Amino acid sequence: MVTLADLKTPKDNTWCPRCGNFGILMAFKKALVQLNLPRDQVVLVSGIGCHGKIVNYVNINGFHGIHGRVLPLSTGIKLANPNLTVVGFAGDADQYDEGWGHFTHAIRRNIDINLIVHNNMVLGLTTGQATSTSQKDFKTKSTPFGVIPPMLNPVAHALVSNGTFVARGFSGDVLHLTKLIVEAINHRGFAFLDVFQPCVTFNYLNTYDWFKERVYKLEEEGHDHTDRQKALEKSFEWGKRIPIGIFYKEEGPTYRDNLPHVKGKPLTKLPIQDVDVTSTLESMM
Amino acid sequence: MIKNKVSVIVGGEAGAGITRSGFLFAKTCQRGGLHVFGANDYQSLIRGGHNFYIARADAEKIYSQRDTIDLLLALNKETILLHKEKLVPGGGIIYDGEDIDVSAEELSRDDLKLYSVPLRSFVKKLNEELIMRNTVTLGAAVALLDYDLKILNDVIEDTFKPKVAESNIKAAKMGYDYALEHYAGDFKYKLEKTGSAGKRNIFLTGNEAVGLGAIRAGCKFYVAYPMTPATSLLHFMAPLDRDYDMIVIQSESEIAAINMAAGASFAGVRAMTATSGGGFCLMSEGLGMTGMTETPVVIMLAQRPGPSTGLPTYSGQGDLRFAIHASQGEFPRVVIAPGDVEECFYKTMEAFNLAEKFQIPVILITDKYLGESHGEAEPFDQNKIGIDRGLLLTDDEYTSEEEYKRHRFTEDGISPRAMPGMRGAIVRTNADEHNEMGYTAEDPELATKMADKRFKKLDVLVKHLENYETTNLYGPEEADATIVAWGSTKGPIREAMKLLSEEGVNINYLQIVFITPFPVAEVKRILESAKKTMVVENNKTSQLSSLIREHLLMTVDHQILKYDGRPFDPGDLSKRIKEVL
Numbered sequence: 001m002v003t004l005a006d007l008k009t010p011k012d013n014t015w016c017p018r019c020g021n022f023g024i025l026m027a028f029k030k031a032l033v034q035l036n037l038p039r040d041q042v043v044l045v046s047g048i049g050c051h052g053k054i055v056n057y058v059n060i061n062g063f064h065g066i067h068g069r070v071l072p073l074s075t076g077i078k079l080a081n082p083n084l085t086v087v088g089f090a091g092d093a094d095q096y097d098e099g100w101g102h103f104t105h106a107i108r109r110n111i112d113i114n115l116i117v118h119n120n121m122v123l124g125l126t127t128g129q130a131t132s133t134s135q136k137d138f139k140t141k142s143t144p145f146g147v148i149p150p151m152l153n154p155v156a157h158a159l160v161s162n163g164t165f166v167a168r169g170f171s172g173d174v175l176h177l178t179k180l181i182v183e184a185i186n187h188r189g190f191a192f193l194d195v196f197q198p199c200v201t202f203n204y205l206n207t208y209d210w211f212k213e214r215v216y217k218l219e220e221e222g223h224d225h226t227d228r229q230k231a232l233e234k235s236f237e238w239g240k241r242i243p244i245g246i247f248y249k250e251e252g253p254t255y256r257d258n259l260p261h262v263k264g265k266p267l268t269k270l271p272i273q274d275v276d277v278t279s280t281l282e283s284m285m
Numbered sequence: 286m287i288k289n290k291v292s293v294i295v296g297g298e299a300g301a302g303i304t305r306s307g308f309l310f311a312k313t314c315q316r317g318g319l320h321v322f323g324a325n326d327y328q329s330l331i332r333g334g335h336n337f338y339i340a341r342a343d344a345e346k347i348y349s350q351r352d353t354i355d356l357l358l359a360l361n362k363e364t365i366l367l368h369k370e371k372l373v374p375g376g377g378i379i380y381d382g383e384d385i386d387v388s389a390e391e392l393s394r395d396d397l398k399l400y401s402v403p404l405r406s407f408v409k410k411l412n413e414e415l416i417m418r419n420t421v422t423l424g425a426a427v428a429l430l431d432y433d434l435k436i437l438n439d440v441i442e443d444t445f446k447p448k449v450a451e452s453n454i455k456a457a458k459m460g461y462d463y464a465l466e467h468y469a470g471d472f473k474y475k476l477e478k479t480g481s482a483g484k485r486n487i488f489l490t491g492n493e494a495v496g497l498g499a500i501r502a503g504c505k506f507y508v509a510y511p512m513t514p515a516t517s518l519l520h521f522m523a524p525l526d527r528d529y530d531m532i533v534i535q536s537e538s539e540i541a542a543i544n545m546a547a548g549a550s551f552a553g554v555r556a557m558t559a560t561s562g563g564g565f566c567l568m569s570e571g572l573g574m575t576g577m578t579e580t581p582v583v584i585m586l587a588q589r590p591g592p593s594t595g596l597p598t599y600s601g602q603g604d605l606r607f608a609i610h611a612s613q614g615e616f617p618r619v620v621i622a623p624g625d626v627e628e629c630f631y632k633t634m635e636a637f638n639l640a641e642k643f644q645i646p647v648i649l650i651t652d653k654y655l656g657e658s659h660g661e662a663e664p665f666d667q668n669k670i671g672i673d674r675g676l677l678l679t680d681d682e683y684t685s686e687e688e689y690k691r692h693r694f695t696e697d698g699i700s701p702r703a704m705p706g707m708r709g710a711i712v713r714t715n716a717d718e719h720n721e722m723g724y725t726a727e728d729p730e731l732a733t734k735m736a737d738k739r740f741k742k743l744d745v746l747v748k749h750l751e752n753y754e755t756t757n758l759y760g761p762e763e764a765d766a767t768i769v770a771w772g773s774t775k776g777p778i779r780e781a782m783k784l785l786s787e788e789g790v791n792i793n794y795l796q797i798v799f800i801t802p803f804p805v806a807e808v809k810r811i812l813e814s815a816k817k818t819m820v821v822e823n824n825k826t827s828q829l830s831s832l833i834r835e836h837l838l839m840t841v842d843h844q845i846l847k848y849d850g851r852p853f854d855p856g857d858l859s860k861r862i863k864e865v866l
Binding site: 080266273 | 554
């Protein structure tokens with residue numbers, strides 16, 4: 001049995017009081033307890049930003065990598081050892097700016113990993129600049145006259161990249177978020193979960209109240225999450241009402257399912273002391 | 286008559302199968318018991334332009350191409366005009382006289398033998414694609430050289446699928462018969478099977494040798510984004526994934542490649558990636574992460590001339606300093622520079638051992654000339670280098686009473702390395718400075734201690750390398766001058782030494798194989814007793830000279846440099862060596 005106490009680490013938490021990250025941390029821990037996943041069989045991968053410190057706050061395997069590279073790092077780990085549960089944590093700047101180049105590719109490969117993006121629509125750790133999910137006209141230190149381009153839509157992008165699990169949560173609703181994380185981890189294939197998490201220090205606009213007034217749950221309004229077209233329509237909903245929950249979900253072959261020679265086999269368990277290359281050598285004579 | 290000593294160029298447009306034909310010719314010579322070498326030269330385009338392949342065969346051991354050629358297989362007119370000056374007096378040109386009109390004026394030489402063969406007509410008669418002209422040419426070359434067509438046929442059968450082989454054999458026969466009928470006995474170069482004919486030695490590129498070394502070393506995860514001249518390693522590994530239980534994956538970028546390799550290695554698998562300079566730039570940040578997180582990884586950096594895109598399909602040695610210093614901060618690494626196909630194999634195996642034993646990144650620095658030229662070797666000894674995974678914990682369960690700490694402080698700085706998934710161990714690492722447990726830590730004392738821990742490994746590594754061939758000395762111990770060089774210049778230097786020794790010049794050559802850590806003691810020993818020293822290098826600023834100065838406070842007397850993207854030719858190199866003697 002895994003308990004919340006097991007997951008505690010000796011590290012002091014340095015997030016701002018009321019930071020949206022706390023909701024994600026709590027939901028993730030609760031999900032691990034609900035799933036009863038042994039601590040030594042889960043790998044947490046995080047990028048750079050306030051979110052990245054989560055590696056210090058959950059007592060499981062972890063790799064705190066560099067900015068934007070959560071997905072390739074997670075991909076390498078999972079391809080090498082499919083028995084591990086790999087959960088990647090990224091920030092909005094981390095994933096949607098610096099790491100955007102990996103987003104579509106990891107999704108379309110359908111590697112059986114999870115990506116949870118702490119989306120606070122601002123750069124926190126660098127003390128408040130715009131990110132690609134900052135709203136148009138949002139004023140920050142780097143955009144004193146307001147953000148010029150429209151915000152990026154990661155949910156829609158995930159859907160058109162053939163994502164097999166596309167969801168959005170809100171860290172102000174830990175119970176709902178926990179359910180989403182459990183579903184994501186249980187999903188066989190790439191699970192993408194964008195999470196609204198208010199930055200209480202640098203985002204004056206997208207606050208807890210702002211989100212609470214707007215978010216509604218897709219499952220409560222009869223959304224059919226097996227219909228990609230409908231999911232795509234929903235992903236464009238922004239303004240007075242913003243949907244959270246599972247937009248789309250389907251079972252499909254993972255990248256590793258297409259590699260019959262190593263299917264289900266951890267590469268880490270293959271003997272390497274005596275790999276015989278004679279036949280290849282002979283083909284070169 | 287000149288027997289069993291021939292240098293041939295096959296030339297034509299890109300897409301005409303030039304490299305393949307040159308390779309087949311060399312292989313045909315090799316099967317007859319000759320020593321061979323083959324180098325290709327191509328431009329960054331898919332159709333048109335000019336490609337050529339130099340194939341050289343000799344009864345004696347050879348190490349590179351030479352300056353002149355004896356026979357030109359010209360699939361277009363440009364090939365004749367570009368290479369005619371390189372032909373020896375009495376050299377021959379096989380070409381299609383019905384297609385190509387070369388005037389005496391254009392040729393401007395009257396000492397060449399012109400052997401026209403109706404290549405296009407033959408191919409039409411066979412109802413084959415135009416690309417088949419090259420095989421007709423090969424058949425004609427075999428006849429001119431008074432060689433055995435059966436050997437060529439065997440090589441074709443070993444290379445192509447049965448149906449394709451059959452039509453190629455027909456095409457070769459047409460060229461052979463035509464040349465025999467019209468030009469028998471006219472060409473002074475002859476080839477003859479020797480006593481060592483048959484399938485004895487291997488003939489492969491440096492990249493293929495690196496790939497074989499990686500597979501033999503137990504690499505189970507190879508990831509790369511295509512970039513010349515490293516791409517052919519990806520091409521080599523990809524079709525072998527099923528045979529050797531590997532995952533070979535093409536990533537979306539070099540940034541993804543190094544991070545995927547790091548992830549796989551963290552999970553506990555021997556992992557590798559490869560690229561050229563531009564891709565290595567993109568990998569630099571990830572490289573530093575592997576240093577900080579003590580994650581073993583092997584990276585092949587196959588150089589081409591820069592800066593920037595430079596000469597994308599040519600060769601150079603301008604990235605030495607870059608390989609040594611890439612990425613911010615300080616961390617131990619190994620940089621190894623193989624110089625021939627054997628070293629490509631054995632040093633790759635060593636690279637994996639060193640990476641895992643010391644939990645560091647290891648860079649194999651090669652270049653286009655080494656990576657894509659075909660060299661000959663005895664079949665590699667698979668047992669020469671064993672597998673040493675260092676302190677990797679491979680049990681399913683961690684049973685020690687002490688809590689597992691990925692970055693535990695130890696006497697030599699090397700921490701036992703558990704794989705995540707091992708029951709009872711929590712494996713945590715961190716690109717931020719961290720404590721033994723892998724938690725982020727910014728304490729000044731700890732930061733010092735952790736940096737010291739990482740560099741303690743370097744001390745142990747330097748000691749460990751005393752058992753390795755970190756340098757090679759060729760030629761006499763006592764010489765009038767000493768060449769110092771690294772990497773692919775090895776072949777042309779050894780050929781130049783042959784030429785110089787024929788002239789009675791007494792010279793030796795120190796090849797530096799391990800660049801980082803620099804083999805100070807060995808290089809010092811040789812250079813201190815050298816009468817005159819010269820660095821031979823394919824770059825503009827002689828980066829090796831600066832390394833020698835840095836490590837030994839010694840100034841090299843002369844630099845012989847070439848940075849036009851092409852390898853040294855041995856004749857030209859020997860002349861330049863004599864100039865500074």
